[in-house]
Amino acid sequence: MRVNAIKLKDIAKALGISISTVSRALKDHPDVKPETIKAAKELAEFLHYKPDTNALSLRNRKSKIIGYITPEISSFFFPSVLKGIEEITDKKGYSVMILQSNESCEKEVDCTETLLANNVDGLIISVTKETKLFHHFVLAKSEGVPIVFIDKVPNDYEADKISVDGEDGTFKAVEYLINKGYKRIAIGLGNPNISISKNRLSGYLRALNKYSITVNQEYIYYSNNTDEAELLTHQLLELPSPPDAIFSISDQVVAGVMIAINKKNLKIPEQIAVASFSDEPFCYMFNPPLTTVTPLGYELGKECAQLLIERIESNTTNYIPVVKKLKTELIIRKST
Numbered sequence: 567m568r569v570n571a572i573k574l575k576d577i578a579k580a581l582g583i584s585i586s587t588v589s590r591a592l593k594d595h596p597d598v599k600p601e602t603i604k605a606a607k608e609l610a611e612f613l614h615y616k617p618d619t620n621a622l623s624l625r626n627r628k629s630k631i632i633g634y635i636t637p638e639i640s641s642f643f644f645p646s647v648l649k650g651i652e653e654i655t656d657k658k659g660y661s662v663m664i665l666q667s668n669e670s671c672e673k674e675v676d677c678t679e680t681l682l683a684n685n686v687d688g689l690i691i692s693v694t695k696e697t698k699l700f701h702h703f704v705l706a707k708s709e710g711v712p713i714v715f716i717d718k719v720p721n722d723y724e725a726d727k728i729s730v731d732g733e734d735g736t737f738k739a740v741e742y743l744i745n746k747g748y749k750r751i752a753i754g755l756g757n758p759n760i761s762i763s764k765n766r767l768s769g770y771l772r773a774l775n776k777y778s779i780t781v782n783q784e785y786i787y788y789s790n791n792t793d794e795a796e797l798l799t800h801q802l803l804e805l806p807s808p809p810d811a812i813f814s815i816s817d818q819v820v821a822g823v824m825i826a827i828n829k830k831n832l833k834i835p836e837q838i839a840v841a842s843f844s845d846e847p848f849c850y851m852f853n854p855p856l857t858t859v860t861p862l863g864y865e866l867g868k869e870c871a872q873l874l875i876e877r878i879e880s881n882t883t884n885y886i887p888v889v890k891k892l893k894t895e896l897i898i899r900k901s902t
Contacts, residue, residue, distance in 0.1 A: 572613045574588050581605055586705040588606050592610060595708075628687055628878070632655060632662050632663070632690065632871070632874060633681035633686040634651060634664045635674060635689065635691045642846075643861055648664065649863075650865060651867040651871040658871075670696060671696035674693065674694050679702065686711065688712045688878045689711060690713075690870050690874060692717045694718075700720060715729075716866055718760055718761065726887050729761075729890075730861055732843070732894075733768045733769035734891075734894065735766075736768075736815070738769075743841065744774075744779065748811035748839055750809045750810045753766070753770045753787075754789060754795055754799065754813070755815050756815055766843070767786070770813065785809055787799075791818055791822075793822065795826075797822075799827070803826060803838075811839035811841070811902070814840075814841075823840060839857075840857070840901045842859070852901070856901045857900075857901050859894045860894050866892065
C-alpha cells in the first residue's frame with residue numbers, strides 16, 4: 567500500500583473499531599479510552615498516516631447537500647417529513663441525501679459516517695430505538711457539521727431538537743375519549759425506551775389522573791411492529807374486563823389494533839373506540855375512518871430544514887440549541 571493511500575478507514579479496520587472512534591482518538595477526545603488513543607496513534611505513526619488535505623479543503627467548502635437519516639421509510643409519516651424538508655431545501659438550493667438506519671444504532675453510525683464522507687453540510691436525524699451512545703454525533707460536531715434531530719430525539723444529548731408535543735396530543739385524545747363516556751381506555755405504545763413512547767404514556771396517565779380514573783396496567787402495552795400490536799391487542803380483548811377504547815401512538819401500532827378488532831368482529835365505535843397518532847391518508851384506510859392526532863410530519867420537516875440551513879449558513883458552532891415541540895391537532899372521525 568502506498569504511504570499516501572493510508573486513510574482513517576484503514577486504521578479503523580486494522581484495530582477493529584469505527585472510523586469515528588479513530589478520528590476522535592487521534593484528536594485525544596475524552597470519550598475514547600486511553601488505550602484506544604494510544605493504539606490508534608501508534609498505528610497512525612507506524613503507517614505514516616497524514617490527514618487528507620484535499621478532504622479537509624472539501625470540508626471547508628459548501629456542498630449544498632443535507633443528509634437525512636430516518637429509521638424507516640415504509641410508513642406514511644417519514645415520507646411526509648421528507649416532503650417538508652424538500653420544500654425548504656429546494657427553495658434554498660440544497661439537495662437531500664437520504665439513508666435508512668432500520669432502527670439499528672450500528673447502521674445509524676455507518677449512515678452518519680457515510681454522509682460525512684460525502685461532505686454533507688448538515689444532518690437531520692431521527693434516532694433509532696437503540697441509540698444510547700452519541701460518539702457519531704460528536705464526530706459530526708467536531709467536523710463543523712450541524713445536526714437537527716427530528717421526531718425521535720435523544721434525551722441526553724444537547725442539540726437542536728424539533729418534535730411534536732406527544733404528551734399534549736395524547737392527553738387531548740384520551741380526554742376526548744373520557745368525555746365521550748369511555749372509561750376503560752388502553753394505550754398501545756412502541757418501544758418503551760424511546761422518547762415518543764415515554765411522552766405519550768405521560769399524556770395518557772395525566773388524562774386518567776385528571777378524571778380520577780384508576781390506571782390498569784393491563785391496559786398499557788408495548789409493541790415494536792404491527793404483528794406484535796395485533797397479538798397484544800388480541801390478548802387485551804380477551805381480558806375479563808376488556809377496554810372500551812384504545813389509543814395507539816403510531817400507524818404501525820394502530821394497524822395491528824384494527825386487525826385484531828376486526829378478527830373479533832367488534833363494531834367500531836359501538837363496542838370499542840379507536841384513536842391514534844396517524845397521518846393522512848392512513849386514517850382513511852380503515853372503516854370507519856380513524857380519529858387521529860396529527861403527527862405533523864410535513865411541518866416537522868419544514869421546521870428542521872429551515873433551522874438546519876440557518877445553522878449551516880451562519881458559519882458558527884457557537885449557538886444555543888433550539889428545543890421545540892409543535893402543538894398537535896385532534897381530528898374527530900367516526901372511529902370514536
